[in-house]
Amino acid sequence: MSASEPGTAATRERILDAAEALFAEHGLAGTAVRDIARDVGLTAASLYNHFAGKQELYEAVLARGVQPLIEMMQRIDGQDRTSDARAALIEDIMKHLGGRPHLPRLIHHEVISGGSYLAKLGRTWLRPLIATGIAEMKREEEPNWSEEEFPLVITAWLNLVFGHFAMAPILSVVFDTDPLAPESIERQTRFLQKLARMMALSDPGPG
Amino acid sequence: MSASEPGTAATRERILDAAEALFAEHGLAGTAVRDIARDVGLTAASLYNHFAGKQELYEAVLARGVQPLIEMMQRIDGQDRTSDARAALIEDIMKHLGGRPHLPRLIHHEVISGGSYLAKLGRTWLRPLIATGIAEMKREEEPNWSEEEFPLVITAWLNLVFGHFAMAPILSVVFDTDPLAPESIERQTRFLQKLARMMALSDPGPG
DNA sequence: TCACCAGATGAACGCTTGTTCGTTTACCAC
DNA sequence: GTGGTAAACGAACAAGCGTTCATCTGGTGA
Numbered sequence: 368m369s370a371s372e373p374g375t376a377a378t379r380e381r382i383l384d385a386a387e388a389l390f391a392e393h394g395l396a397g398t399a400v401r402d403i404a405r406d407v408g409l410t411a412a413s414l415y416n417h418f419a420g421k422q423e424l425y426e427a428v429l430a431r432g433v434q435p436l437i438e439m440m441q442r443i444d445g446q447d448r449t450s451d452a453r454a455a456l457i458e459d460i461m462k463h464l465g466g467r468p469h470l471p472r473l474i475h476h477e478v479i480s481g482g483s484y485l486a487k488l489g490r491t492w493l494r495p496l497i498a499t500g501i502a503e504m505k506r507e508e509e510p511n512w513s514e515e516e517f518p519l520v521i522t523a524w525l526n527l528v529f530g531h532f533a534m535a536p537i538l539s540v541v542f543d544t545d546p547l548a549p550e551s552i553e554r555q556t557r558f559l560q561k562l563a564r565m566m567a568l569s570d571p572g573p574g
Numbered sequence: 575m576s577a578s579e580p581g582t583a584a585t586r587e588r589i590l591d592a593a594e595a596l597f598a599e600h601g602l603a604g605t606a607v608r609d610i611a612r613d614v615g616l617t618a619a620s621l622y623n624h625f626a627g628k629q630e631l632y633e634a635v636l637a638r639g640v641q642p643l644i645e646m647m648q649r650i651d652g653q654d655r656t657s658d659a660r661a662a663l664i665e666d667i668m669k670h671l672g673g674r675p676h677l678p679r680l681i682h683h684e685v686i687s688g689g690s691y692l693a694k695l696g697r698t699w700l701r702p703l704i705a706t707g708i709a710e711m712k713r714e715e716e717p718n719w720s721e722e723e724f725p726l727v728i729t730a731w732l733n734l735v736f737g738h739f740a741m742a743p744i745l746s747v748v749f750d751t752d753p754l755a756p757e758s759i760e761r762q763t764r765f766l767q768k769l770a771r772m773m774a775l776s777d778p779g780p781g
Numbered sequence: 782t783c784a785c786c787a788g789a790t791g792a793a794c795g796c797t798t799g800t801t802c803g804t805t806t807a808c809c810a811c
Numbered sequence: 812g813t814g815g816t817a818a819a820c821g822a823a824c825a826a827g828c829g830t831t832c833a834t835c836t837g838g839t840g841a
Contacts (some may be wrong), residue, residue: 375817393687396604400799411799413819421799472686479679479686479744480600489747497748511772518749519765525736526741530733536688540696541704542725558726565718565772582788618829620789622833628829 379417381407387428394476395425426484429477432470433492439463440496443503444469453503453567454560457528461559464532465552471532497521511566520566527562531555586624588614594635598678601683602632617710632742633691636684639677640699647703650710660710660769660774664735668766670760671739678739704728718773733770738762 385406389398399412400421418424443456463470477485500521504512512520535546544551583679592613596605611618625631650663662684671678684692707728719727744752751758 378818383821391686392602394604394683396601399797401797409818410820412801415800416818417760417767419682475682475740476601478744479682479740485744486747489744493744499633501637512705516765519762522625522738523740523765526733526737527730529659531729533682533686534729534733537685537692537696537700538729540693541701557724558723558730562730562773566769585788606827608827617790619831621790622830623788 375417378407379411381415382409382417382424383428383431385476386424387432387469387473390425390428391473391476394480395482400424414466422483429473429484429488432467432473433488435463436460436470437492437495440499443499453563457559457563458556460528461531461552461556464528465547468532468535468547471529472535475529475533493525497525500524507567509567513566527559579684582624583618585614589616589621589624589631589642590635590638593631593678594639594676597632597635598680598683601687602628602689607631629690636680636691639674639696641666642670643677644699644702650706664770666765667735668738668759668763671735672754672756673741675742675754678736681762682736682740700732704732707731715773716774718775727740735765767768 371485382403386398389406392398400414403424404411404414405413414424418427439459443452462563474488475487497518501517504517504520505514509517531546531552538546546552546555589610593610594607596610596613599605601658607621608618610631611621614621621631625634643679650659681771684695704725711724711727712721716724738753738759745753753759753762
């Protein structure tokens with residue numbers, strides 16, 4: 368419909384959108400190609416004009432979702448060091464995931480299931496992401512953490528950020544509020560920023 | 575085989591074991607009843623002598639896995655307050671999950687997918703678990719956290735502990751070590767205990 | 782020895798799955 | 812108009828799914 372889009376590219380994107388939502392909720396095995404097609408307003412057969420198969424569609428969804436996170440994390444590399452660069456990074460990532468709440472659940476599904484795409488996901492996405500984080504820690508002074516602990520710290524942050532979104536379905540059952548609502552995300556962002564200050568500056572105490 | 579077991583009860587337990595492993599890896603939809611049966615050394619039809627159906631088997635697996643966690647968390651309630659009670663709790667939970675590494679992935683699958691059992695899981699398991707954690711924080715002095723932040727702190731701990739096991743498949747790709755190996759679990763345990771000291775005692779700094 | 786019964790079995794069921802195929806439609810260059 | 816091409820379609824396929832059922836088996840108590 369849009370004159371700027373070739374039409375077929377727009378359809379492809381709409382397929383990716385619907386597939387992302389369904390794959391995130393039900394996983395690869397739990398999602399039927401027919402259901403994706405119905406959400407787009409197509410027939411299952413039509414999807415095969417845009418993707419070679421279910422597996423290829425799944426990997427395309429993952430690749431599209433993960434790409435911005437890689438770029439976002441790499442952007443911190445050559446950046447000028449301001450005192451609250453980390454707070455800004457946390458806010459950026461939380462804002463981005465807030466706009467694409469399916470993404471963390473999608474990645475969690477793939478990670479937990481150990482799918483065929485997992486090795487590539489580890490190499491192209493998580494490894495550089497963690498490497499960037501560790502490099503960032505090395506650049507700054509870290510009074511509380513030894514260098515062997517850096518990977519544990521970065522991994523912990525990964526779990527904290529992604530966990531908020533991945534756990535959202537059950538957390539909205541336990542609490543009354545929806546963790547994906549803007550005010551919840553903002554509250555979580557401020558909480559994580561406070562935690563970051565603690566981990567960077569505090570006195571770990573005896574022991 | 576064992577004289578102490580009625581035989582049928584032992585078979586039931588073996589079915590639960592095999593189902594737990596497969597459900598944790600592939601989720602509910604991704605696991606075939608025939609595959610569970612094959613791992614036990616039975617035919618699919620035989621499973622129906624022990625469980626009414628796939629859904630009932632799945633819920634039985636979840637209930638059996640979650641029960642020890644509830645009891646473990648409740649044990650802290652009436653306990654005498656020693657200074658390092660929290661460190662001991664962290665160690666207990668990490669040790670328990672280390673012995674049952676399927677459990678976190680199993681729960682993650684159910685949580686992410688928002689399955690039919692999720693509401694019950696939230697009510698019977700997560701809600702009391704979080705309530706116990708919040709009550710524990712209220713009992714002690716928390717110089718760094720306001721009472722509205724208590725739920726965020728407890729949820730963060732949930733993500734830190736469970737995330738370590740749930741993310742294990744991809745972390746073993748990124749790093750060389752296996753996160754489920756005893757030494758990795760012990761390292762993570764010490765890291766979390768250190769983090770707990772920080773969060774309980776440190777100076778959050780300005781801002 | 783016999784009847785009994787829980788539990789294992791192979792065969793079959795109805796249904797859904799991913800995918801393919803031949804055809805039709807809609808659009809664009811000439 | 813006419814030809815060509817990309818994309819949507821209904822129908823169909825084989826394979827796999829959860830589940831049922833009649834039958835067989837092996838052990839237990841009378």
